Amino acid sequence: MSPEPLLFWIFASVCVVGGLMAVLLPRIVHAVFSLFLCFCGVAAIYAVAGADFLAVAQLVIYVGGVIILFSFGILLTGRTATSLGPKEVRNRPFGVALGAALFLGLMSAISAGGFKVGTADVGEPTTESIGKLLLGDYIIAFEFASVLLLVALVGAAFLVRRTQT
Amino acid sequence: MSISLYHYLGLGAALFAIGVIGVVTRRNAIGLLIGVELILNAANINLVGFSRFSGKLEPQVFALFVIVLAAAEAAVALAIVLQLFDKRKDVDVDRASALKG
Numbered sequence: 001m002s003p004e005p006l007l008f009w010i011f012a013s014v015c016v017v018g019g020l021m022a023v024l025l026p027r028i029v030h031a032v033f034s035l036f037l038c039f040c041g042v043a044a045i046y047a048v049a050g051a052d053f054l055a056v057a058q059l060v061i062y063v064g065g066v067i068i069l070f071s072f073g074i075l076l077t078g079r080t081a082t083s084l085g086p087k088e089v090r091n092r093p094f095g096v097a098l099g100a101a102l103f104l105g106l107m108s109a110i111s112a113g114g115f116k117v118g119t120a121d122v123g124e125p126t127t128e129s130i131g132k133l134l135l136g137d138y139i140i141a142f143e144f145a146s147v148l149l150l151v152a153l154v155g156a157a158f159l160v161r162r163t164q165t
Numbered sequence: 166m167s168i169s170l171y172h173y174l175g176l177g178a179a180l181f182a183i184g185v186i187g188v189v190t191r192r193n194a195i196g197l198l199i200g201v202e203l204i205l206n207a208a209n210i211n212l213v214g215f216s217r218f219s220g221k222l223e224p225q226v227f228a229l230f231v232i233v234l235a236a237a238e239a240a241v242a243l244a245i246v247l248q249l250f251d252k253r254k255d256v257d258v259d260r261a262s263a264l265k266g
Binding site: 002004005008012015016019020022023024028031032035038039042045046049050051053054057058061062065066069070072073074076077078085087088091092094095096098099100102103106107110111115126129130133134138141145148149152153155156157159160162 | 167168170171172173174175176178179180181182183184185186187189190191192193195196198199200202203206209210213214216217222223225226228229230232233234235236237238239240241243244245246247248250251254256257259
C-alpha cells in the first residue's frame with residue numbers, strides 16, 4: 001500500500017489549518033507565521049504528488065523568500081496591526097460566509113466537471129525534464145520571466161527610495 | 166482509499182476560498198497580500214494535481230511561472246505598502262483613497 005493517502009491527508013490538513021489561521025488570527029505577525037506553516041504544507045503536498053523540483057522551489061521561494069519579505073514588511077510598518085479594526089470585525093462573518101459558499105460552489109462544480117482521471121504513477125525525478133522544457137519549448141516565456149523579475153527588482157528598489165525633500 | 170485528482174482539486178478549492186476570506190476581511194495591506202498568496206498557491210496545487218494524474222510536466226512549468234510572478238508581485242506590493250506607510254503612518258487599505266475619483 002502506498003503511503004500517498006496518509007501523507008496527503010496529513011499535509012492537506014496542515015495547509016488548511018495554516019491557511020485558516022493565516023486569514024483569521026488577529027495579529028498580523030501570527031498570520032505570517034501561520035502562512036509559513038501553510039506554505040510548508042503546500043511544499044509537502046507537491047512532494048507527495050511527485051513534483052520534487054516544484055516542492056524545493058516552493059520552499060526556497062515562498063518559505064525562504066516571500067515569508068521573509070512579509071516579515072520585513074511587518075517590521076518596517078511598525079506596530080500597526082496588533083488587533084482587528086472595527087471594520088474587520090464587522091466584515092468577518094460575511095467574509096467567512098462568502099468563503100464557505102465559494103468553497104461549496106467550487107466543490108459542486110469540480111464534482112460535476114467530469115475530468116478524465118488517469119491513474120499515472122508518480123514518475124521519475126522531474127528536475128531534468130523541467131529544465132529541458134524550460135530551455136526548450138518555453139524558452140521565450142522563461143526569458144520574459146527573467147526580464148520581468150529584473151523589472152520588478154528595479155521597480156521595487158525605485159519605489160522604496162526616500163524622496164529627497 | 167486512494168487519492169484521486171478530485172482530492173487535489175478539493176484542496177485547491179479550499180485554499181482558494183480561505184484566500185478569498187483573507188482578501189475580503191483584512192483591511193491591513195499585508196494581511197491582504199497573505200490572502201493573495203494563498204489564492205496563488207491554490208492555483209498551483211490544482212496544476213500539480215493535473216500534472217500528477219496526466220503524467221505530463223507542462224503544468225509544473227506553468228506552476229513555476231506562477232511562483233515567479235507571485236514573488237515579483239510580493240516584492241513590488243511590499244514596496245508600495247512601505248511607501249504608503251511612509252506617507253500615511255498606517256497600512257489600512259480603506260484609508261488609502263487618494264486616487265479615488
